[in-house]
Amino acid sequence: MSRSNAWKLLCVAGLFVDGSLASNSTQFTQPTSTSRSVGLSRPKPTGSWISPEYTWIFEFPLPIPSAKSPKLAYTTASGSTIDYYEVEVKSFTKQIYPNLPPTEMVGYDGMSPGPTFLMQRGREAVVRFSNNGPTKMSVHVHGQYNRAPFDGWAADYALGGQYKDYYYPNAQNARTIWYHDHTEYETGVNAYKGQEGFYLLSDAEERKFELPAGKYDIPLALAAKIYNSDGSLNYATNNAIGLWGDIIQVNGQPWPYLNVEPRKYRFRLLNGAVSRTFNISFTDDYIGGDQTVSDGKSLDFTTIASDAGLFSNSVKTTNLALSVGERYEVIVDFSGYEGKNITMRNSRSVGENLDYAATDLVMRLVVGDSVSDSSNNGEIPSALRKISPLPTKSAADKNFRFERKDDEWVINGVGFSDINHRILTRPLRGADEIWEFQNGNGGGSHPIHIHLVEFQVLSRFGGRNRVEPYESAGRKDIVWLASGENVRVVARYAPWDGVYMFHCHNLVHEDHDMMAAFNVTQLAKWGYDNSTLFIDPMQPEFRPKAINAADFTEDAIRQKLAWFYSTNAYNGGNVAEVYSALDAYSSGPFEPGPTNTAPAASTLQTVTASSQPGSSPHATPTTSSTYTWSGNRNDWVGESQTQITTTTNRGWW
Numbered sequence: 001m002s003r004s005n006a007w008k009l010l011c012v013a014g015l016f017v018d019g020s021l022a023s024n025s026t027q028f029t030q031p032t033s034t035s036r037s038v039g040l041s042r043p044k045p046t047g048s049w050i051s052p053e054y055t056w057i058f059e060f061p062l063p064i065p066s067a068k069s070p071k072l073a074y075t076t077a078s079g080s081t082i083d084y085y086e087v088e089v090k091s092f093t094k095q096i097y098p099n100l101p102p103t104e105m106v107g108y109d110g111m112s113p114g115p116t117f118l119m120q121r122g123r124e125a126v127v128r129f130s131n132n133g134p135t136k137m138s139v140h141v142h143g144q145y146n147r148a149p150f151d152g153w154a155a156d157y158a159l160g161g162q163y164k165d166y167y168y169p170n171a172q173n174a175r176t177i178w179y180h181d182h183t184e185y186e187t188g189v190n191a192y193k194g195q196e197g198f199y200l201l202s203d204a205e206e207r208k209f210e211l212p213a214g215k216y217d218i219p220l221a222l223a224a225k226i227y228n229s230d231g232s233l234n235y236a237t238n239n240a241i242g243l244w245g246d247i248i249q250v251n252g253q254p255w256p257y258l259n260v261e262p263r264k265y266r267f268r269l270l271n272g273a274v275s276r277t278f279n280i281s282f283t284d285d286y287i288g289g290d291q292t293v294s295d296g297k298s299l300d301f302t303t304i305a306s307d308a309g310l311f312s313n314s315v316k317t318t319n320l321a322l323s324v325g326e327r328y329e330v331i332v333d334f335s336g337y338e339g340k341n342i343t344m345r346n347s348r349s350v351g352e353n354l355d356y357a358a359t360d361l362v363m364r365l366v367v368g369d370s371v372s373d374s375s376n377n378g379e380i381p382s383a384l385r386k387i388s389p390l391p392t393k394s395a396a397d398k399n400f401r402f403e404r405k406d407d408e409w410v411i412n413g414v415g416f417s418d419i420n421h422r423i424l425t426r427p428l429r430g431a432d433e434i435w436e437f438q439n440g441n442g443g444g445s446h447p448i449h450i451h452l453v454e455f456q457v458l459s460r461f462g463g464r465n466r467v468e469p470y471e472s473a474g475r476k477d478i479v480w481l482a483s484g485e486n487v488r489v490v491a492r493y494a495p496w497d498g499v500y501m502f503h504c505h506n507l508v509h510e511d512h513d514m515m516a517a518f519n520v521t522q523l524a525k526w527g528y529d530n531s532t533l534f535i536d537p538m539q540p541e542f543r544p545k546a547i548n549a550a551d552f553t554e555d556a557i558r559q560k561l562a563w564f565y566s567t568n569a570y571n572g573g574n575v576a577e578v579y580s581a582l583d584a585y586s587s588g589p590f591e592p593g594p595t596n597t598a599p600a601a602s603t604l605q606t607v608t609a610s611s612q613p614g615s616s617p618h619a620t621p622t623t624s625s626t627y628t629w630s631g632n633r634n635d636w637v638g639e640s641q642t643q644i645t646t647t648t649n650r651g652w653w
Contacts, residue, residue, distance in 0.1 A: 045358035050246045051227040051234070053357070054254055056098060058364040062256040064218065065197060068115035070125075072554065074561040080573050082561050083125045086552075087114070089133040089195065096247075096254065100231035106133045107194030112252050113221050113272070114179070114197030119170045121203035124573060126564055130163040130547055135190060136183045141168060141199055142325065143177035143307055143477055145452055147569050148498035153537030154184035154416065154515065158544035163551075165542070165560065169570040173385065174206035175309035176219070176268045176327045184416065188243070188274050188507030189235050192225065194252075196272050206310060209384065212266040212331060213376045218258070219268040222322070222362065223249045224276040237508045238354075240407060241444055242275030246356035248346065250363045257364040260342075262335045263371045264380070266304075269330060271322040274507045277445060277480065278322045279350045280362065282332060285341035299342065302380050305329035308454035308475035310385040315470045319347070323447035323480035325505040328470065331380055337367045351445040351482050387474065390456055390490045396436035398425050400516075402481065402504060404442025408513045409504065415513030416503075426519045427493035430582035434458065434490045437481050446481040447505040452498075452520070453477070455491035462486055478505055493520045495578040498535040528581045534569060 045057070070083040092110035093102035108114030108129075119125060131137040136159060140152025149156070150166045158164050177199040181190035198219045211217070224245030226234040237243050247254050271278055282299040298318045304311055306328050320328055334342065344362040348355045371377070400411050414421050427433050435455075437448050439462075454475040460467050463485035471479070481487050503515030522530050533539065550556060571578050 045361075047355065047357040048246075049357050050236075051225075052097065052100065052229055054097065054247055057255040057358060057361060058257045060253055060256055062218075062220075062258040062363065063251050063253050065111065065113045065116045065251065068109075068117050072557065074558055074565075076562075076565045078572060081123050082565060083119075083123055084557055084561060085117070085125060085127045086130065087127060088130045089137050091133060092194075094252065096227065097231055100227075100229070103227070103231050103233060105194040105233070106135065106190070108179075108197055112194030112196070114195070116198040116200060116219065117179075119168075119199065119201045121170060121172070121174065121201060122573060123170055124570065125168045125170055126561055127166050127168065128163055129158070129166065131158040131160055131544075132547075133160065135160075135186060137164075137190075137195075138181060138183045139164070139166060139179060140182035140451075141166070141177060141179045142449070143175055143327070144168060144170070144172060144199075144201075145495060145575075147496055147534040148500060148537040149534060149539045149542035150569075151451055151500060151537060152182035153499075154182055154187070154501065156537055156543065157183045161547055162544040163547050164544040165564070167564050167569055169573070169575060170201060171570060171573060171575040172201065173309045174203040175201050175307070176270065176305065176329060177201055178221075178270055178272070178325075178327065180272070185511050188237075188511045191272070191507060192235055192243070192274055193233060196221065198268070198270070200268070205385065209310075209381050210376045210378060211304065211380075212264050214373075216261075216264065216373075216376065217266045217268070219251070219270065220363075221251050221270045221272040222278055223252075224273045224359065225249060240409070240508055240512045242352065242506055242508050244276045244354045244356075244359075245273065246359060248359055248362055255358065255361055255363060257366055259366045259368060260334050261368050261371045262338045263374065263377045264331050264333045264335075267330050267332060269320070269322060269328045271324050271326050273324055275324065276353055276359075277324065277351045277447075278362070279319055279347035280322060281319045281345050281347070282365075283343050283345055284337070285343065299332065301330050301332045303328055303330050303470040303473070304380070304384060306470065306474045307477045311470075311473035312385060312387045313383055313473060314380055315473050317470060320470060321350070321468065321480065323351075323445065323478065323505070324507070325447055325449055325478045326476075326480070332365075334365065334367045338369050340367050341365070342367060351480075352443065385474075390492060391432050392434065392458060392490055395434070396488060397427075397433040399436045399438065400424065400502075401438045401440045402446045402448070402514060403440030404444075409442070409509040410513060411503075411516045414516060416515040416517075417513055422515075423499065423517045423519050426521050429497045429520050429523050430492065430494045430586055432490060432492050434488055436486060436488045437479070438486050439463075439481050439483055443483060444509065445483060445506065446509065446514070447478050448481050448487075448502065449478045449505045450489075450491065450502040451477075451500040452496065453491040453493060455479075455489040458488040458490055460485055460487045493518075494582055495575055496520065496534065497522050497530075499537055523585060526581070526585055528578075528585075529568065529571065531568070533567060 068085060070085050072084050074082045087108050089108060090110050091106050094105055096103045105112055129139050136157040138152050138157040146168060179199050180196035181187055183190055225247050226236055226245050228234050250256050282301060284297040300316055300318055303315045303317055342365040346360050346362050348360050402411055408415050412424055416422050454477050457467050457471045457479050463482045479487055479489055497520045499517055499519050501515055501517050503510050
């Protein structure tokens with residue numbers, strides 16, 4: 001079935017109209033006070049609604065997702081630890097409108113956002129996701145360099161009654177990561193119904209800066225949704241352009257309030273919406289009680305981190321643009337605002353967003369009179385993490401044009417459903433490449449996400465015609481490509497080889513085919529581990545399996561963890577050694593090795609809904625590539641277009 005026909009079938013079926021934490025260093029506590037607004041009335045929205053009017057703005061406290069605890073910790077032969085978790089995708093109901101029936105949702109462990117993972121750098125993890133929900137499931141931990149079979153390849157989905165084990169390295173520097181569904185053509189509706197959550201990675205380097213911690217370190221997942229008169233979710237995609245939503249939610253609650261003390265807070269902002277871009281600011285309370293006009297005073301706040309962790313230097317600002325999937329960490333100082341309200345606001349007329357009655361409001365912060373704990377409340381460091389710049393040059397290595405073609409969103413004219421051509425490029429493992437993204441016809445903003453790597457934003461031409469200081473201060477994995485813009489980024493395609501995705505993170509565009517792949521190829525004569533076990537995201541050994549009670553016993557789990565460790569997927573946890581080996585290799589002749597290949601045609605299997613878990617379609621690609629070494633690791637030239645022949649639907653070629 002073609003992607004277009006599959007999409008129409010889902011629509012006909014009605015699928016798209018439906019609609020306290022503790023760790024060693026981080027703790028999030030649910031607000032307990034019922035005070036709000038310091039005696040001032042809520043603002044009165046002006047404008048239109050799509051959903052039933054929501055009249056309880058700033059009436060309910062901010063919910064904070066609970067922490068996820070491991071089921072067991074496995075000690076490997078080398079003495080390292082692998083933590084094992086179990087998560088269940090299942091249906092649940094949640095009260096969104098006080099006067100309407102509860103909303104039917106599908107989430108991780110029956111909550112939305114899902115439970116927060118609090119991970120320590122250096123402790124690997126295996127998370128077993130079991131699908132007891134009504135739709136397919138694929139999970140992407142967004143912001144971590146997972147091996148390809150554990151990265152949430154869109155076609156590597158679990159059906160109802162299946163589970164999949166995802167093996168994660170947790171080897172990068174501290175950062176705000178998130179996890180969400182990544183099923184082909186269903187990512188948007190699955191995330192919209194609740195399948196997303198936080199995955200926070202901490203390390204000793206971050207702790208030495210004594211940033212706000214514990215109850216002063218709060219994750220905030222922003223979203224925008226539409227509801228029907230019966231309380232159900234409405235997935236109205238506006239002719240496949242986007243779903244901007246008129247109900248702004250934070251951690252699942254429409255327009256909440258949070259009681260804060262007059263001191264510094266660290267907020268981890270995530271744009272978990274389907275399409276809406278936010279432009280966040282903080283303003284002093286409203287004039288005249290029931291007015292919607294702020295007194296005009298915007299608070300300065302400090303941005304300290306983005307997608308890939310701490311900046312090199314902190315950046316002060318009064319506003320922060322946040323496209324879908326982006327994360328930023330900010331520190332807001334509420335001292336001097338005792339007894340006042342601070343409103344987190346969203347600008348109107350951001351990009352192609354449609355504005356509604358109260359989409360300029362996000363949440364209220366009610367400042368108390370005293371500080372209960374003054375620890376980690378010092379000066380915000382100017383200098384933070386050392387970030388070595390990647391090599392740059394005047395020309396881009398690759399150009400990718402994002403545009404609309406009929407009812408399909410494509411990259412360089414190719415959609416993800418075109419399995420014979422969706423691998424658009426093959427960077428060499430360890431290579432630094434500049435990619436230029438171009439916003440073509442069809443309109444719309446495109447938040448561009450590259451899996452596996454983190455990149456530096458180099459330049460933006462057209463549109464806003466600038467790179468914001470908070471965009472260039474650190475590494476990222478998403479960049480906002482607004483209308484009329486060309487954006488350049490540079491990334492090192494490491495540490496792993498294999499097939500990975502890049503795509504627009506406007507989930508409506510992504511589900512309408514605006515996703516492609518790249519194949520990080522092996523190196524010749526590297527003299528290091530060149531295992532081919534992890535290059536295929538559909539590798540049979542790692543595919544979803546039928547839920548079986550025998551697989552969930554402690555003995556079976558420990559055996560599975562021992563097997564995962566034996567695969568050496570992450571070099572025994574020493575990923576830095578892989579980077580060192582790549583650097584040593586690149587100091588000599590940079591010879592490309594064979595293109596990643598799949599099993600021989602004789603092993604081909606056809607996958608259907610009734611296939612046994614672990615089966616996958618395969619074919620043998622044929623490639624012709626010529627490279628010329630010119631003395632610089634970045635300057636190989638002459639790579640030809642890859643020609644791929646398949647004898648059946650490979651699922652990722």
